[in-house]
Amino acid sequence: MANNDSYKKSKIGEHSLKPETLMMSYGYNPQLSEGSVKPPVFLTSTFAYQTPEEGEESFHIMAGRKPAPEGNVGGLIYSRFNHPNVEIIEDRLSLYEKSESSVVCSSGMGAISAILLAYLRPGDVIVQSAPLYGGTETLIRKFLPQFNIQTGEFINGLDESEMLSSLRASTKKGRVAMVFIESPANPTNSLVDFAALMRVLDIIEKETGHRPISVCDNTLMGPVFQQVVPQGIDMAMYSLTKYVGGHSDLVAGAVCGSREMLRPVRATRGALGLNLDPHTSWMISRSLETLSIRMERAAQSGRKVAQWIAENPYRSAKLLHPDFIEDQEYKNVYKRQCSGPSSTFSFVLDISKAEAFRFINNLSIFKSAVSLGGSESLVCHPASTTHSGVAAELRDLFGVSDGLIRLSIGLEHPDDLIIDLEQAFKATF
Ligand SMILES: *Cc1c(COP(=O)(O)O)cnc(C)c1O
Numbered sequence: 001m002a003n004n005d006s007y008k009k010s011k012i013g014e015h016s017l018k019p020e021t022l023m024m025s026y027g028y029n030p031q032l033s034e035g036s037v038k039p040p041v042f043l044t045s046t047f048a049y050q051t052p053e054e055g056e057e058s059f060h061i062m063a064g065r066k067p068a069p070e071g072n073v074g075g076l077i078y079s080r081f082n083h084p085n086v087e088i089i090e091d092r093l094s095l096y097e098k099s100e101s102s103v104v105c106s107s108g109m110g111a112i113s114a115i116l117l118a119y120l121r122p123g124d125v126i127v128q129s130a131p132l133y134g135g136t137e138t139l140i141r142k143f144l145p146q147f148n149i150q151t152g153e154f155i156n157g158l159d160e161s162e163m164l165s166s167l168r169a170s171t172k173k174g175r176v177a178m179v180f181i182e183s184p185a186n187p188t189n190s191l192v193d194f195a196a197l198m199r200v201l202d203i204i205e206k207e208t209g210h211r212p213i214s215v216c217d218n219t220l221m222g223p224v225f226q227q228v229v230p231q232g233i234d235m236a237m238y239s240l241t242k243y244v245g246g247h248s249d250l251v252a253g254a255v256c257g258s259r260e261m262l263r264p265v266r267a268t269r270g271a272l273g274l275n276l277d278p279h280t281s282w283m284i285s286r287s288l289e290t291l292s293i294r295m296e297r298a299a300q301s302g303r304k305v306a307q308w309i310a311e312n313p314y315r316s317a318k319l320l321h322p323d324f325i326e327d328q329e330y331k332n333v334y335k336r337q338c339s340g341p342s343s344t345f346s347f348v349l350d351i352s353k354a355e356a357f358r359f360i361n362n363l364s365i366f367k368s369a370v371s372l373g374g375s376e377s378l379v380c381h382p383a384s385t386t387h388s389g390v391a392a393e394l395r396d397l398f399g400v401s402d403g404l405i406r407l408s409i410g411l412e413h414p415d416d417l418i419i420d421l422e423q424a425f426k427a428t429f
Contacts, residue, residue, distance in 0.1 A: 010095065019096045019223075023288045027091035028084075041282045042084045047076040062270075064263065081270045085281035090254075092288050093238075096223035098230045099256035103266045104281065108219065108239025109135050110274040111253030115235060116140075116178075117272070118264035119213055122148040125174045127167055129157050129181040129192050131398045133217065133239075134386045140180065150174060155397065157183060157192030158329045164200045171208055182217040183228075183337070186372070187346045187382045187406040188399055189320045192216075193333045194231045213261075219243070219373075224295040225340040234261055242373030243342075246287045246294050250280050294375070294411065295343070301414035302343035305407065308418045309347050314425040320404075321345035343409040344372045346382070353402040355428065356381055360405070362424035365417060372408035377417055380406045 007029045010017050028039045049055040058075035060066040076082060090102040105111040116139070120126060128140055130153045140151055152170030154163045170176050179201070183192040197214065205211035216228040218236040224243075228236045238244060240252035255265050269275055276284075306321040319325075322334050322341045349356070360368050366379040370386050380386065387400045395401070409417065 019092075020292050022095050023092055023291065026095060027088045028285075039085060039088055039282065039285060042278050044083070044278075045079050047078070047083075049075075064267070068259075079278065080273055080275055082275070083278050083281075085278040085285065086276055089281050089284045089288065092285070093223065093244075093254055094256060096227070096288075096291070097218070097236050097256040098227045099236065099258070101259040101262045102254055102256045103262050103269055104240070104276045104284075105253040105255070105269055105274045106276050106280075107251045108133075108237070108241055108253035109139065110269075111237050111239075111255050112136055112139060112217075114265050114268045114272070114274050115215055115237060115255055116144065118268040120144070120147075120149050120177050123174050124177040125150045125152055125170045126178045126180060127152040127154070127170050127176055127212070128179070129153070129183070129185065130155050130394075131185055131188070131387065131390065131400065132180070132182050133186060133219075134389060136180070136182070136217065138389060152176070157181065157190065157197070158327075158333060160193065160196040160200060163197060164203060167200055167204050167212070168207075171204065175210055176204065176208070176212045177210075178213045178215060180215045180217075182220075184220050184322075184342060186220060186344065187320070187380075187386070187404065189220075189322060189325065189342070189345055191330060191333050191337065193329075194228065194233060194337060198232045220342045220344055221338055221340075224292050225299070225342065226338045229256055229258075231337060234258075235265075240284055242371065243295055243298075244287060244291060244373075245284060246291065246373060246375060248371060248374030248376065250283050252276050252280055252284060296340070297411060298343035298409050299340050301412075301417065302341060302345060302407075302409040304414040305409055305417050305421065306345060306347075309421065312422070312425055315349050315351075315429045318348040319345065320347065320399075344406065346404050346406040348399075348401060349403045349405070351403045353381075353384065356402060356405055359424055359428040362427045363420055364423075365412060365420040366407070372406075374408070375411045377410040377412055378408040380408070382406055 007025055030036055033040055058077050061068050086104050090104050093102040105114055150173045152166055154166040156162050181192045201211055214233045215235045215237055216233045218228050219239040219242050235255055235257040238254040240254055306319050309317050310319050310324055360379055363379055366377050369378050370380055382400050383402050
């Protein structure tokens with residue numbers, strides 16, 4: 001018989017329960033909500049204290065004047081700071097990413113903004129891998145310089161010496177406060193070698209006396225096929241809009257890391273009003289229950305579709321999918337850091353933009369839209385949409401050409417997706 005504390009148990013004896021199991025129960029006590037098996041949506045802006053003393057205590061904890069009791073970020077005060085639905089999904093995301101703590105925000109960009117504003121100050125430098133998600137590129141390259149925060153970059157995250165020389169050059173401009181990476185990167189699936197990055201940060205710390213904070217956007221694979229916090233990255237950042245939400249019906253984001261590392265991020269979220277609302281939080285608690293089966297099924301279908309494209313008789317295609325990237329260094333890093341492929345990948349044909357558009361127009365199941373990780377399959381032409389704000393020379397450098405087409409494979413039957421691709425190849429070429 002489950003006792004009253006079973007909702008906070010992540011072990012049976014010595015056996016650690018898997019995230020898949022804990023997504024159904026962890027962090028929610030039915031006994032506090034009339035026995036309701038599923039959490040209600042707590043549609044309230046504020047929470048009543050039992051006594052004014054309790055109110056005072058909650059504010060001490062929230063403001064950081066007193067440490068929070070173990071496993072608790074402080075009492076409930078006001079829904080801009082926290083509420084039960086957001087706390088449930090923060091606990092559950094932490095279990096998946098294997099981090100001590102999580103901070104959920106109203107969008108992926110909100111999560112990135114909270115990280116940047118918590119840790120960067122005028123005069124600092126942020127170094128990024130490239131390319132990043134279009135919105136992140138804009139925030140770092142166009143928005144931050146207005147606050148006197150300069151930028152540096154590296155392109156080949158598998159090349160330790162390129163990363164080191166980029167960081168060293170950046171230290172000449174100011175204090176390098178942060179390295180922000182995306183691995184795998186969208187739309188090319190390129191990787192950053194985390195262990196190599198850690199070695200580079202050790203060297204920079206020795207040389208300058210300051211260790212830059214590392215942040216990895218883990219939207220494409222995490223938390224099912226990749227956890228970055230256990231691999232030494234200080235913070236994982238998520239657009240929950242994508243695979244975690246998984247049904248293209250909400251916008252949300254998150255940051256995972258140690259409680260200490262997240263303290264300023266949580267404070268920034270509260271100060272700027274970036275918290276996620278109860279209803280969307282509840283939808284994510286529902287999505288988390290099916291996350292692993294959705295991601296695993298989509299990845300399996302993605303592999304089948306990629307295989308078909310690689311062997312298609314109509315037009316020779318270069319696949320930017322981990323199963324088909326031949327570089328040995330890439331393979332080693334992929335094997336070390338990831339336990340499976342994302343179902344989002346691209347293929348490159350030697351064609352013009354007009355031909356790419358014709359191909360996309362000929363598809364019937366795939367919807368032409370940005371975003372990824374939903375239950376429906378999507379097709380996107382990054383050079384003219386998500387990456388159109390990136391200068392053409394840079395796009396060439398990253399390999400985002402007019403002939404690059406990105407797919408996000410969803411939960412349709414893979415045979416149907418292949419038939420759709422086949423008829424579009426036939427009709428176009
Ligand atoms: C979508 C996305 C974001 C931004 O998230 P929003 O939820 O749209 O704000 C950031 N990074 C990656 C990799 C994304 O795909």
